[in-house]
Amino acid sequence: MELFENDALSLSSKINRGKLSAVELMDATLDRIDAVNDTVNAIVYLEDRDKLLAQAKAADASKQTGWLRGVPIAVKDLANVEGMPTTMGSPLFVDTIAPRDDLLVERMKAAGAIIIGKTNTPEFGLGSHTTNSVFGPTRNPYDQSKSAGGSSGGAATALAARMLSVADGSDMMGSLRNPAGWNNVYGMRPTWGAVPSEPTGDVFMHQLATSGPMARSPADLAALIDTMTSPDPRQPNSHFPGVATPMLALPVEKQRIAWLGDWGGAYPYEDGIAELSEAALKQMEDMGHHVEAVKAPFDAESLWESWITLRSFAVAGGAHPLYADPAKRAQLKATAQWEIERGISMTAMDLLTASMTRSDWFRRTLELFDNYDVLVLPSAQCWPFDVNLEYPTEIAGVTMDTYHRWMQVVVPASLIGLPVVNIPAGFGANGLPGGLQLIGPRSRGGRLLQLAHEWHTATDWPNKRPPDL
Numbered sequence: 001m002e003l004f005e006n007d008a009l010s011l012s013s014k015i016n017r018g019k020l021s022a023v024e025l026m027d028a029t030l031d032r033i034d035a036v037n038d039t040v041n042a043i044v045y046l047e048d049r050d051k052l053l054a055q056a057k058a059a060d061a062s063k064q065t066g067w068l069r070g071v072p073i074a075v076k077d078l079a080n081v082e083g084m085p086t087t088m089g090s091p092l093f094v095d096t097i098a099p100r101d102d103l104l105v106e107r108m109k110a111a112g113a114i115i116i117g118k119t120n121t122p123e124f125g126l127g128s129h130t131t132n133s134v135f136g137p138t139r140n141p142y143d144q145s146k147s148a149g150g151s152s153g154g155a156a157t158a159l160a161a162r163m164l165s166v167a168d169g170s171d172m173m174g175s176l177r178n179p180a181g182w183n184n185v186y187g188m189r190p191t192w193g194a195v196p197s198e199p200t201g202d203v204f205m206h207q208l209a210t211s212g213p214m215a216r217s218p219a220d221l222a223a224l225i226d227t228m229t230s231p232d233p234r235q236p237n238s239h240f241p242g243v244a245t246p247m248l249a250l251p252v253e254k255q256r257i258a259w260l261g262d263w264g265g266a267y268p269y270e271d272g273i274a275e276l277s278e279a280a281l282k283q284m285e286d287m288g289h290h291v292e293a294v295k296a297p298f299d300a301e302s303l304w305e306s307w308i309t310l311r312s313f314a315v316a317g318g319a320h321p322l323y324a325d326p327a328k329r330a331q332l333k334a335t336a337q338w339e340i341e342r343g344i345s346m347t348a349m350d351l352l353t354a355s356m357t358r359s360d361w362f363r364r365t366l367e368l369f370d371n372y373d374v375l376v377l378p379s380a381q382c383w384p385f386d387v388n389l390e391y392p393t394e395i396a397g398v399t400m401d402t403y404h405r406w407m408q409v410v411v412p413a414s415l416i417g418l419p420v421v422n423i424p425a426g427f428g429a430n431g432l433p434g435g436l437q438l439i440g441p442r443s444r445g446g447r448l449l450q451l452a453h454e455w456h457t458a459t460d461w462p463n464k465r466p467p468d469l
Contacts, residue, residue, distance in 0.1 A: 003028055004162035005463055007217040008071050008224075011165055012112065015059075015070045022070025026056035026114065029072045033163050036469045039144060042157040043074050044135040045085055046117040055114050062112075067223050068166075069112030076155055076168055077118040078125050079211075081105050084115070089123040089132030091331050092322065102198055104168060104211050104228060111227045119154030123333050124319065125170065128178045128380075128407050129391055130154055133333070137387045140182060141467035142432055146384035149179030155214050156183035160462070161469055166220045168228075172209035173311065174380070174410030177422040180214060181379025181435025184424045184462055186452065187214045188221045190229070191442050192417025194241045199234035206314040207237065207417060216462040218452040221421065222248055225445065241419075244446040248453045255289045255451055257281065258372040260412075264296030267409050268396040270382040272428040277378045280425040280436055287458060289451075294375075297368055298361050300408070306357035307411045308342070308402070309350055316343020335390075335403045362416045369441045374451065379422055379435035381409050413437065419445035421452045424461035433461070 003025070006014070014020035030049055037043050052072075059070040080086050080098035082105075087093045105115065120130050120138045130153025131137035138153045140146040141161045148157045152169030156179035159167055169176040171189040180187030195211045213224035222244040231238045259281055262269055281291045316339070322328045323340045332340075368375065382395050392406040393399065400406045413420045421438045428434060440448045 004032060004165070006165065007215065007220045008166035009067060009219055012067050012069050012071050016065050022056040022059040022114070023053060025070060026052055026072055029116070029163065036161050037163060039469060040139045040141050040148070040157050040161055041136060042119055042138050042148070042154045042161060043117050043163060044077060044120045044154065047084070052114065052116055059112065059114060064112050066110070066112030068108060068227070071113055071165060072116045073108060073113045073167060074117040074119045074155075074158060074164060075105060075115055076152055076170060077121050078170060079104055079168065081115050081118070084118060087134050088125070089121050089134055091133055092328055094134055103196060103232065107227050108168070119152075119158055119167065121151045121154060124336060125151035125172070125175060126315070126333075126336050126339065127151065127391060127403060128174055130179070131387070139387055140384045140432075141469055142184070143384065145387055146432065147182070147387050147389070149182040149380070149384065151175040152187070152214060153179045156180055156185055156187065159183065159185045159214060159216055160467055162466070165216065166224055167214045168211060168224070169214045170209060170211045171414070173404060173414055174407045176212050176214060177410055177420060177435070177437055178380045178407060180422040181424070182384045182433060184433035184465065185214060185216050186218055186221050186424070187422040188212045188225055188445065188449070189413065189420040190225055190445050191241055191419045193237045193239050194443070194445070195225075195228045196232035196235050196238040199232060202317065203235050204237070206317055208311060208314050208414065210417070218421070218449050218456050219248060221452070222446075222449050239443070241443040242446055244449050247446040247450050250450065252450045252454045255373045256371065257284060257289055257291045257374045257376055258294040258368065259291055259376050260294055260296070263300050266296060266300030267381055268398040269378065270396055272383070272430070273378050273381065273434060276425050276428055276434045277376070277436055281376065283458070284455070287454065292372075294372070298364050302357050303361060303411055303415060304408060306354040306361075307415050309346060309354035310358070310415075312339050312342035313346050313351060314343070315339045320344060338403075358415050361412070365416065365418070365441070373440070374448065375439040377409050377412070377437045377439070379437055381406055383428060383430060383432050383434070410437070413439045418442060419448055421445065421448040423452050423455050424459070426461060427465065
């Protein structure tokens with residue numbers, strides 16, 4: 001297990017210095033997957049062992065010194081890896097083999113990564129609980145009767161279970177943040193447009209989802225976000241937020257942190273969520289930062305209505321061709337059908353109203369960031385729930401009126417594409433992990449990573465309390 005306490009930067013450094021071979025690392029990684037993956041079901045496709053060992057041998061013989069040289073990575077099963085299946089957790093795509101790599105995968109391979117397989121995700125990434133009819137649920141490594149979160153639950157669990165040292169994820173509505181919190185690892189939702197998506201279809205309208213890194217250390221987050229970012233001229237909204245990795249070596253300025261609590265009572269929390277968050281913030285105060293409880297800065301229901309309008313519009317835009325075919329529609333999960341139906345019923349004025357609310361909220365955050373450097377909310381409003389439950393229908397006695405209302409706490413950042421670094425915050429009395437969202441101004445993700453790195457140095461929750469598998 002000692003090898004798997006290393007982060008990806010440490011592993012690649014050992015390989016580049018001749019202290020570890022890529023073949024040794026691959027052998028150990030595949031043995032670890034064999035030992036624990038059946039327990040948690042995080043990796044749902046794995047390449048042939050001999051093929052992967054041959055790629056590792058080639059990495060050892062290569063003169064490349066990329067930071068991911070010889071490091072095994074499994075890619076979230078929403079992205080394409082040439083020659084591997086891309087099921088997206090849907091029975092409609094179980095036989096789909098990707099003809100080429102997505103841009104994100106190209107960039108990781110160029111940095112030296114060896115792609116070993118795919119990590120689990122809910123159908124089309126919809127819902128923050130990683131389960132689907134193709135592969136079943138990914139189980140929380142801290143309690144296999146509980147959810148791993150989602151939609152990047154497979155990636156987060158593979159990290160926590162020491163099957164991977166670093167991973168990719170994606171985030172529309174907390175899909176990097178919720179599973180990171182529930183698996184005691186780090187996840188970063190970058191500023192929207194910093195990580196280019198695939199340059200296909202519409203490239204102007206749907207500014208909600210983004211890919212991002214997940215890891216057991218902020219240093220790996222920074223290294224992987226630097227690999228993922230750089231403008232793509234085929235996408236008009238892509239931009240370069242700056243290089244993050246060198247910032248981690250700089251002194252951390254004392255941060256003005258705004259604790260948004262339960263948003264003036266708008267967000268119900270299960271017992272222990274607020275207490276865990278506030279204990280972590282007290283520790284940040286002890287580190288020299290200024291923490292202030294701030295009243296709700298915007299009407300929560302207006303944000304919610306704007307979000308679910310724009311989200312359904314985006315989901316329908318991507319999935320409507322499947323819905324339009326009655327035979328394929330019958331194979332879509334009910335929540336996907338509901339989301340698509342909402343999206344195709346939207347009027348132009350519905351969308352304009354939602355976008356105006358989004359614009360008002362963006363302007364309001366400019367005022368907030370004049371006075372604070374970081375806004376903080378919990379990763380999720382509840383603890384990991386029963387793995388056999390589709391989604392929580394109530395929190396603290398409050399009924400959840402949609403399949404995703406229980407994740408409302410992630411909406412303020414998602415709606416306007418702000419960068420968020422999710423940090424492990426410790427464990428509740430139930431023994432389950434939770435996290436905090438560190439939210440910053442656009443293109444200031446590097447400063448969030450600085451704060452996360454300082455936090456990691458002080459706490460090191462992923463190594464301090466790994467799962468017992």
